[in-house]
Amino acid sequence: MxxxxxxxxxxxxxxxxxxxxxxxxxxxxxxxxxxxxxxxAPDMATITIGVTERNAGAELAADAVNARIGEVIELLGTLGIEQRDRQTTGLTLRPVYADRAGTYDEREVIAFEASNMLRARVRDLDALGEVLGQVVSGGANRLEGLSFGFAExxxxxxxxxxxxxxxxxxxxxxxxxxxxxxxxxxxxxxxxxxxxGPVPMMRMADAMESMPVEAGExxxxxxxxxxxxxx
Known part of the structure; x- marks a missing residue:
């Protein structure tokens, strides 16, 4: 120290x-x-990941998100992330309007977008890169937060x-x-x-098997x- x-x-x-x-x-x-x-040197990391799906129907979008986030949660468990270290942080379901002028009452709803965000603590920093790569490959299409800290x-x-x-x-x-x-x-x-200090925010669109991560101090x-x- x-x-x-x-x-x-x-x-x-x-x-x-x-x-x-x-x-x-x-x-x-x-x-x-x-x-x-x-x-x-930190001894743990917190990641915020999630799934966003768009579909013509609200129920279809929600069902797609529920299925994929369920797979991500199960995958986190197999990667050693305990249930106490996983927490849902956001659920959204919103209409997507046609891109044209007019009030919301006048604009056409062309789809519905559903999201489910999850925060997970990774206590083994040596496994962080693998965890990030696996959850993105395993269904998460949003990576919106990564911060390092201390368990004690x-x-x-x-x-x-x-x-x-x-x-x-x-x-x-x-x-x-x-x-x-x-x-x-x-x-x-x-x-x-x-x-x-401030927590950097980022978003991932492409899946990869492992992400190189430096914890620093x-x-x-x-x-x-x-x-x-x-x-």
Whole structure:
């Protein structure tokens, strides 16, 4: 695991702080926001796959999708993807209109399109390329998401939080030195946003036996806002 501190820091030095009792000066504080990140090789992947079929009748389109997605689900089972790691994420059935001007009431319905989307977790990354190739060859005609992550992100999240706090402390010390004041004790710590990067989206139209996939590294980030007193 490798830690990469983020540089993004927002700091304020001044008279911000708890409201002082009447007649007393307000507390002097330094407020710093620090960010941290923990990076490691992922140990699992999440894929979003599905089937879309178009037919002249709504029932025919739905039946075709149900048959093909059933085959994909059965195939996932044979590839070692357990039921707990498979989840339906979307079901749609919509009319397809003729491509001509006019309101929807006036346009001719020429077909119906049905879709069934499924999210699956792949816990064996060595088998990911085979899983992707097999499900596309086995009936899935949509591949709309691939992301990498961690089965147990807790330790990485804690490492990112520690890194964020250390980043905040270092920034606060720098600001205190630059301002010619002495940094006091921590008065409060609050956690704000964090998380991984965006998930790339893609679509496959052609079947292939295996897809080359590189997992690379994934990250977990954390951000904290720390208020220090000024002595």
């Amino acid at each position: 490798r830690l990469l501190p983020m540089i993004l820091v927002a700091a304020t030095i001044g008279l911000a702080g708890p409201v002082a009792a009447q007649g007393e000066p307000p507390a002097r504080t330094i407020t710093v926001t620090g960010e941290g990140q923990a990076v490691a 992100p807790g330790p990485l999240e804690d490492a990112a939080r520690r890194d964020a706090v250390q980043d905040a402390v270092e920034r606060a010390e720098l600001y205190a030195e630059a301002a010619g004041v002495t940094l006091g004790p921590v008065m409060s710590i609050s956690e704000s946003g964090g998380g991984g 994934s990250s977990v980030s954390a951000a904290v806002t720390v208020v220090f007193g000024i002595e």
